[in-house]
Amino acid sequence: MELELRFFATFREAAGGKTVIAEFADGSTVGDVLRDLEAEYEGMNGRLIVDGDLAPQISVLKNGREVLHLDGLDTPLDDGDRVSVFPPVAGGCET
Numbered sequence: 296m297e298l299e300l301r302f303f304a305t306f307r308e309a310a311g312g313k314t315v316i317a318e319f320a321d322g323s324t325v326g327d328v329l330r331d332l333e334a335e336y337e338g339m340n341g342r343l344i345v346d347g348d349l350a351p352q353i354s355v356l357k358n359g360r361e362v363l364h365l366d367g368l369d370t371p372l373d374d375g376d377r378v379s380v381f382p383p384v385a386g387g388c389e390t
Contacts, residue, residue: 296321296374298328303381309338319372325355326368328378343380344368352383 300315307313310332319328329343343350348368355362356379362370372378 296323296372298372298375299377300328300332301377301379303379304384305382306339306342306380309336321374323372324366324368325357325362325370325372325378328372329355329368329380332380342382354381355379356381 297316297318300310300317302310302313302315319331326344329349333340333343343353343355345351349355349363356377357365357370357372358377359379362368
């Protein structure tokens with residue numbers, strides 16, 4: 296199946312661009328995709344999955360819905376789905 300992968304901030308740098316179209320096996324889950332991304336992109340290795348669960352403070356969306364509110368890493372994916380990956384965001388300024 297074909298998925299549209301969207302990356303933001305430091306993950307965009309690691310992937311070399313904002314959007315990647317990639318092929319995955321039918322029946323793949325969010326966890327399968329994230330493990331593949333960690334293996335393929337050095338800048339994502341160990342930053343997406345920690346201790347068998349979604350890394351703290353990152354956001355992964357399936358078609359605009361946070362996967363934590365679906366089935367987490369076990370969220371099934373279908374051909375044409377869009378998976379967006381956001382790194383932890385911190386900062387701001389005090390006034």
